[in-house]
Amino acid sequence: MSERPTRRPRSRPPVRIGLIGFGAFGRLIAAHLGPLFPIFAYDPAGGAGTALKGVTLCDAATAGACDLVILAMPVPQLKAAIAAIKPHLRAGATVIDVCSVKALPADVMRAELPDHVDIIGTHPMFGPQSARGGVKGLKIVVCPIRGPNARPLAAYLRKTFGLQAILATPEEHDREAAMVQGLTHLIAKVLVEMEPLPRAMTTASFDLLLRAVDMVRYDAPEVFYAIERMNPYAPDVRRRFFALAAELADSLEKNGSA
DSSP states (O other): OOOOOOOOOOOOOOOOEEEEOOSHHHHHHHHHHTTTSOEEEEOTTSOOOSOOTTEEEOOHHHHHTSSEEEEOSOGGGHHHHHHHHGGGOOTTOEEEEOOSOOHHHHHHHHHHSOTTSEEEEEEESOOTTTTTTOSTTOEEEEEEEESSOHHHHHHHHHHHHOOEEEEOOHHHHHHHHHHHHHHHHHHHHHHHHTOSOOOSSOOHHHHHHHHHHHHHTTSOHHHHHHHHHSOTTHHHHHHHHHHHHHHHHHHHHHHHHO
16 A cells, blocks of 8 residues: 655745835835845835845835735825725735834824734834944834734844844833933934034043934934924923923023122
8 A cells, every 4th residue: 555645734935025115214124124025115205216135116005915014104104105005905914113103103003004904013213323233132112003913023023133122002112212212312403403513522421422413313304203293202301301401501500600
């Protein structure tokens, strides 16, 4: 009696990633994910330029029909991007945003995306400047919004890229980011306006301050707008900072005239 030939299990096709937005941060995403997954990139702004290895430039329908769809654009463009891909989203797909604030995009995605897709909010706590030497050891916040895939995603990012993946609610993220990012960008904005800044006779602490400024000085204006105007906790942090700065200035003026 001849033995029945053993069937080899069929290998699963690779996860297809649709990347909506191919600006500076979209290209950073593609540079790291392109070697691992087929990526189909659609840029609503029409300025995608040349593709990277593993990336196919395409239309909204093709990118929107992928297994995993990443929204990489400023918060004000989120609704329009979702409208472009909404008819093409397949059941069981996962949609992820990478916006600098989390509560507002979470509300938009819950309202605008169909019920048959899962939703995860993420915020890579770095940009093209700070990730020039690689992303290992850098931080990313992962916010579960709809579906069970947030924890597996965080585990994958830790294992594959060495990222410090932090699970948080959108509100928890925004509360801390209001100070972590809000103050950094605010101080950097003021210092850039005070240029030229000393570059030769500097202390180690001032050099660190310059490094912080240089990490965010080339961010798109939309990033600063989102961090300062779309985070509901940012105004209170900003007011407190300026109030304390004003008190210190007043104290120095009074002591100086004594």
